[in-house]
Amino acid sequence: MSGIANWIAQVFAVTRFSIRTIPERLGSSASAAFGIAGVVAVMVGVLSISQGIMHMVRQSSSPENALVLRSGSSSELVSGLSGADTEVIAEASGIRDWQGRPAASPELFLIISLPKRSTGTDANVPLRGVKPEAFAVRDRLRIVEGRAFEWGLNELVVGRGAAEEFAGLAVGESIEVAGQQWPIVGLFEAGGGIAESELWADAALLQSAYRRGNSYQAVFTKLESAGSFADFKDQLTTDPRLNVRVVREAEFYSSQAAMLTTLITGIGTVIAVLMGLGAVFGALNTMYNAVSTRTREIATLRALGFKSGPVVISVLFESLVLALAGGLTGGALAYLAFDGFRAATINWSSFSQIAFAFDVTPALMMQGVIYACLLGLVGGLFPALRAARMPISTALRGS
Numbered sequence: 001m002s003g004i005a006n007w008i009a010q011v012f013a014v015t016r017f018s019i020r021t022i023p024e025r026l027g028s029s030a031s032a033a034f035g036i037a038g039v040v041a042v043m044v045g046v047l048s049i050s051q052g053i054m055h056m057v058r059q060s061s062s063p064e065n066a067l068v069l070r071s072g073s074s075s076e077l078v079s080g081l082s083g084a085d086t087e088v089i090a091e092a093s094g095i096r097d098w099q100g101r102p103a104a105s106p107e108l109f110l111i112i113s114l115p116k117r118s119t120g121t122d123a124n125v126p127l128r129g130v131k132p133e134a135f136a137v138r139d140r141l142r143i144v145e146g147r148a149f150e151w152g153l154n155e156l157v158v159g160r161g162a163a164e165e166f167a168g169l170a171v172g173e174s175i176e177v178a179g180q181q182w183p184i185v186g187l188f189e190a191g192g193g194i195a196e197s198e199l200w201a202d203a204a205l206l207q208s209a210y211r212r213g214n215s216y217q218a219v220f221t222k223l224e225s226a227g228s229f230a231d232f233k234d235q236l237t238t239d240p241r242l243n244v245r246v247v248r249e250a251e252f253y254s255s256q257a258a259m260l261t262t263l264i265t266g267i268g269t270v271i272a273v274l275m276g277l278g279a280v281f282g283a284l285n286t287m288y289n290a291v292s293t294r295t296r297e298i299a300t301l302r303a304l305g306f307k308s309g310p311v312v313i314s315v316l317f318e319s320l321v322l323a324l325a326g327g328l329t330g331g332a333l334a335y336l337a338f339d340g341f342r343a344a345t346i347n348w349s350s351f352s353q354i355a356f357a358f359d360v361t362p363a364l365m366m367q368g369v370i371y372a373c374l375l376g377l378v379g380g381l382f383p384a385l386r387a388a389r390m391p392i393s394t395a396l397r398g399s
Contacts, residue, residue: 032279032286033326036375039275040330040368044360045338046268047367049345050261052359057253060193063226064096065137065249068219068236073245075256075349076109076217081244083214088242092235094228095221098136103222105133108203110210111352112177114166116344123344124352125166127177128195129203129216137222138195146171146186151202154209157186159196161355165344169199177201178209194253197344197355220249256349272371279326280379286322316380323376327369334368335360 068089073079081089086106095102108129113122128134132151135141149155156175163169174181182201190196207213223232233246339360344353 028286029322032282032379033322033329035279035282036323036326036372037330037333039272039279039375040327040372041333041337042275043268043272043371044331044334044364044368045358046271047265047364048334048338048358048360049343049356050264050268051361051364052356053257053261053264053345053354055359056192056194056354056356057250057257059140059191060195060253061248061250062139062222063248063250064223064228066221066223066229066232067247067249067252068221069217069245069247071243071245076107077111077350079109079217081106081216081219083216085242085244086216086219088239089219089221089236089244092232094223094232094235096136096224098133098222101133103133103136105131105137105220106203106216107131107134107218107220108206108212108215109217109350110206111350112175112199114168114175116353117165117167120167123166124346125162126198126350126352127206128198128200129206130200131203134200134220137220138190139222140191140193141188141195142190143186143188146184149185149201152205153202154180154182154205155185155201156182157188157200158184159198159200159355160187160189161196161342161344162199162353163187164342165197165353165355178206180209192357194354197353256347259349260345260347276371276375279375282379284379284382286319286379312385315383316377319376319380319383320373321376323372323379324369326376327372330372331360331365331368335365 068081069076069079070081083106086104089106090102090104095104097103110127110129111124112127114125115121116123143157144160146157149157154177156177158169158171168175169184171184171187174183176182188196188200203216207215221232223229229248236242236244236246338358341358342355343358344355346352347354
């Protein structure tokens with residue numbers, strides 16, 4: 001037991017001495033730490049895009065909400081339901097009552113082109129035609145500026161995300177829809193959900209403007225409870241009058257975002273690995289420099305009876321401290337620079353823009369710190385082994 005206690009005491013002594021000498025190598029140590037900080041900041045920044053999109057997806061759905069599309073449709077854009085279909089869907093049991101009628105919202109999904117504020121180039125923006133039931137199903141939606149559009153008038157309300165990303169969508173302005181000017185009368189928020197990327201108008205007027213007849217893309221419903229979904233789905237999929245696909249709203253939006261989040265996560269991982277290689281080489285250079293400048297000190301400790309193990313641990317610990325400092329700095333920089341930053345990207349399922357905010361979560365920052373520590377350990381391993389294997393006689397001569 002005394003041998004183990006002595007070994008532990010040696011570890012603490014050598015490690016304490018190693019940490020105290022960091023200020024003597026401040027330039028190279030800071031270079032290694034900031035190199036790792038840069039890697040972590042970029043990695044966390046890129047991955048916060050996918051976190052932001054996933055947060056938007058979570059905010060877009062409710063456990064009680066279900067979506068009905070034409071059978072075989074993967075998105076609203078390629079779906080189609082007749083007015084008669086939507087009436088049959090609304091008659092199904094399990095739908096919550098709203099003002100004496102079912103909370104079932106048949107909706108028209110269109111795409112219009114608007115210029116982006118940042119570049120001036122045109123991009124596709126979702127234009128959704130709704131009925132009054134839409135506000136019962138999307139119960140998080142709130143008008144925060146102006147007013148709601150009036151039924152029967154060519155008026156629009158705009159989500160905050162769309163208004164911030166595209167030109168001409170401020171309350172009081174007008175845009176061209178189907179060859180006519182439609183005024184923007186209100187701005188809404190929906191808890192950060194995907195609806196904030198859309199423009200909303202009276203479905204009947206959009207049907208007329210685009211000559212769609214009595215047709216819709218989907219029916220959004222609010223069920224009596226999340227447990228009502230299975231029975232609701234069975235009713236509609238077995239009804240001979242219908243040919244539909246029924247999904248939970250959360251499942252639908254998750255599948256819409258899956259390709260995008262997978263792509264961004266893959267890109268972020270590749271970037272982190274490539275930049276991490278550079279950071280490892282920086283850490284290697286720093287720790288080799290630290291070992292070379294302490295050659296005689298390490299040799300003297302070895303000559304006094306200190307084991308190789310404590311020397312290895314001291315070098316690794318020093319590298320870990322520098323990496324931890326870099327990881328915490330990088331995580332903090334990413335949070336300050338990216339958290340809440342709003343942007344827009346394409347939804348590959350609907351070929352339209354979705355606005356979202358970068359989300360630098362505590363879990364993502366912790367992931368960055370762990371990655372930084374891993375880089376530090378890898379960068380300190382070979383210098384540590386070199387220090388432990390250094391011939392004492394050669395080191396004492398200063399060779």
